[in-house]
Structure formats: C-alpha cells, structure tokens
Amino acid sequence: xxxxxxxxxxxxxxxxxxxxxxxxxxxxxxxxxxxxxxxxxxxxxxxxxxxxxxxxxxxxxxxxxxxxxxxxxxxxxxxxxxxxxxxxxxxxxxxxxxxxxxxxxxxxxxxxxxxxxxxxxxxxxxxxxxxxxxxxxxxxxxxxxxxxxxxxxxxxxxxxxxxxxxxxxxxxxxxxxxxxxxxxxxxxxxxxxxxxxxxxxxxxxxxxxxxxxxxxxxxxxxxxxxxxxxxxxxxxxxxxxxxxxxxxxxxxxxxxxxxxxxxxxxxxxxxxxxxxxxxxxxxxxxxxxxxxxxxxxxxxxxxxxxxxxxxxxxxxxxxxxxxxxxxxxxxxxxxxxxxxxxxxxxxxxxxxxxxxx
Numbered sequence: 001x002x003x004x005x006x007x008x009x010x011x012x013x014x015x016x017x018x019x020x021x022x023x024x025x026x027x028x029x030x031x032x033x034x035x036x037x038x039x040x041x042x043x044x045x046x047x048x049x050x051x052x053x054x055x056x057x058x059x060x061x062x063x064x065x066x067x068x069x070x071x072x073x074x075x076x077x078x079x080x081x082x083x084x085x086x087x088x089x090x091x092x093x094x095x096x097x098x099x100x101x102x103x104x105x106x107x108x109x110x111x112x113x114x115x116x117x118x119x120x121x122x123x124x125x126x127x128x129x130x131x132x133x134x135x136x137x138x139x140x141x142x143x144x145x146x147x148x149x150x151x152x153x154x155x156x157x158x159x160x161x162x163x164x165x166x167x168x169x170x171x172x173x174x175x176x177x178x179x180x181x182x183x184x185x186x187x188x189x190x191x192x193x194x195x196x197x198x199x200x201x202x203x204x205x206x207x208x209x210x211x212x213x214x215x216x217x218x219x220x221x222x223x224x225x226x227x228x229x230x231x232x233x234x235x236x237x238x239x240x241x242x243x244x245x246x247x248x249x250x251x252x253x254x255x256x257x258x259x260x261x262x263x264x265x266x267x268x269x270x271x272x273x274x275x276x277x278x279x280x281x282x283x284x285x286x287x288x289x290x291x292x293x294x295x296x297x298x299x300x301x302x303x304x305x306x307x308x309x310x311x312x313x314x315x316x317x318x319x320x321x322x323x324x325x326x327x328x329x330x331x332x333x334x335x336x337x338x339x340x341x342x343x344x345x346x347x348x349x350x351x352x353x354x355x356x357x
Contacts, residue, residue: 021047022089024102026119028061028248028272029292030095032198033117037093037170039071039197042115044091046073053078057248057269064271068201095119097126098138100147103154114158114167118193120292121329123173124336130155131182139329162187172296174339195300198274206279209265210240214273214288214297215247218330219254223322224289224313230257236287237263245273273297280306289313290333298340310337 021044023034031051038047051058062076090112094102096119116126125139135151136158161167165187172193175183180190213233219226236242244266246255259266270276273293277286282305288294294310302308310333318327 019046020044020089021091021093021115023047023049023093024095024099025049025058026052026055026096026099026101028057029274029296030117030119031058031061031065032272032274033119033170033172033193034093034095035065035070035074036193036195036197037115037117038074040170040191040193042091042168042170042191043093044073044089046075047091047093048089049074049076051076051078060269061272064275067271068198068275071197091115093117096122097154097158098122098136098151100150103136103150106154106157109157111161112166114161116158116167116169116171118171118173118292118296121333123169123171124175124179124332125329127169127171127175127179127183130158130186130188131179133159139325159186165189172299173292174295174336195274195296198278199300201278203279204276206281207243207277207284208241209243210284211236211242212277212280212284212286213242213244214286214291214293215245215250216289216291217247217249218289218313218322220247220249220251221321222319223326223330224317225319226254228314228317229289230254230261233258233264234261237261241265243267245276274300277301277306280304282306285309287311290330292333294333294337295340298337302341308337308341310334 021038023043025031025034031049034049037043051062059078062078088109092109092111093115095117096102097116122138126136129136134155135148136155137148137151158167163186167187168189168191169183170191170193172195175190183190213236216229218224219229233242233244240263242264244258244264246266246269248269255266258264274296277297278301280286280301284306286294286297286301286306286308288310290310290313294308298308312331312334
C-alpha cells in the first residue's frame, strides 16, 4: 500500500521547538498520543521515544504504528525503563504522571518544556489533582506516606514548570470549562488532540462483523463480575456476529471462554484499537463498557457514520472491590463519550458542504 506523506508538523507562531525531545511511554495509548504530540509540533524536531520493555502489549502497539507513515524525526528504543532514568532531552513528553518511574525522575529534571499526553481516564484525574494542588496519587489505590510524598514532589515540579509557561497538556479528553480555566490559571497550556496524524492515514481493511466490542479491563481488575460480563457478550452475539477486541490486561481464561461463544470472533493482540478500527463504515457499531477508547474512537470514527457507545455498568455487576469513587470515575465516561459525540457531530456539520454554502 502506498502511504501518503504525513502532514507537516505545526508549532505555535513565533516558537521554534528545541532540536531534541524525549518521551516516556508505558502503554499503547501513550504511544499513540506521543506520536500525535510530535506530529503536532509539541516535541522537538527529533523526538526519541523511550518505550518500556516490560509491557508486552507495547511491542504489538509499536509494530502496529510502524506500519503507518510516521512523522519525520521520530525514533524508538525498547529499553525505555532504563534509558529514561539517564535521558536529559530539553523537552520531555510524559504519558503517565502517576507512574513511579516518572515521579522518581521528575525531581531530577528541569527540562525546557514538559508535555503531558493522554493516558486514558487518568488524565482527567491528573488535571483535577493539579487544579486542587493535591499529590499525584492514583484514584482507588491506597498510597503510603513515602509514595504520597513522591506524588507531592512530582506535582510541585509540574506546577513550578507551568508557572514559568513550560508545561503543555495535550489531550483529547473533554475537559470542563472550570477544569480548563483552573489549569490555565496555574500556567498550564491546554491543547486539544484531534488525532490529525492518525486520521490522515489510509484506513485498514474493514472488519466484516456489524458489531465490534472493545474489551474492558474491569473484569480482570475484579471490579465487575466476570460471569455477568460473559453473559453480556453472549447476549450481543445472539443479535449479530461480533468481533471482540481484548483489553491488554484480560486473562487468557476469559478470552478462551469468549472465543467459545457462537458468533464471537476474538481478535489477536495488536495495535491500539484507535488504529485498528479506522476501516469501519456506516452500518457497523462499536460498543464498550466505560472506557477511554469510546471517547477517542468517537473523535476518530464517528465522522465516518460509525456510532461509538459507552454503556452503563448495571449496578449488580459491581464487586465489593469497586469503591464508590471508582464507580463514579468510570461511570463518568458515559457522559464524556456523549459530549465527545456531540462535538464530533458539530464538527461534521461545520465541515459539510451545506454548512459552507
């Protein structure tokens, strides 16, 4: 397949990016959003991506993005956990500010600029904590005093850099007006990721099934009853043929159970779903339990006429392990996906020939 040349990278008027940037990537979504940030001009003219070598799904994701036409100036290494400790590029792109690896190195860095890219719902919680001037500690996970201190130091470093105008938050998540205003009041530069690089790539061959289900990690994380989850997939398969895209944390046992259901095709691991589902067309649909992917996919494929739906989790699916805070956090995705769909519909109407007459 002949790929088009990537769109030229853009930067703010009057700014010249430093020559070198480094990125710490610890998940497939972070990898995709790091590439988008570089393509949009928020890295350096050269961006070296330090990819963790102990996350199996990252190898598949890296192989998937390398099949596309990458922006100029990107390079990758698979020793990211080690090399990130000693790298001192003038711009640093970070996908997970809650990461112990990032928080351990943050006090040692004084980069010219820091760019925070998406890591799913954690990005929203990060923004809330920054506005509240709270330590960077993951939601739903108890943190001992040493880890809270580390999170407080990392938060302080980000706020200090932001006060000097040196932190950009590059996100596709729909931030509320109050949250955006709170971040900007502290000096954070908030920019919207519209996946310009990815949407300019040629689409993959379409999957034939009318229903695509994006797998959820909630069963693997023991937040919901796995039997209810399997029953839900079984009920969908009775309506139409179904393609199931596993979450990277789902267990082989669960996937084997799903693969035995008539009408269900379980996909092999591979590139992020945001890349794999670009070939869908009108007449197909994407379903998921609350997941960041429903928000991102809405931005990418809803303009193609493919509805992307985040479904509420029935109350009797939750396990005692799911705290009220976690339930509320995950349930919020349904409303965020609705907002993303409304924004995508507005953008489609604006771009239509009728709107331009």
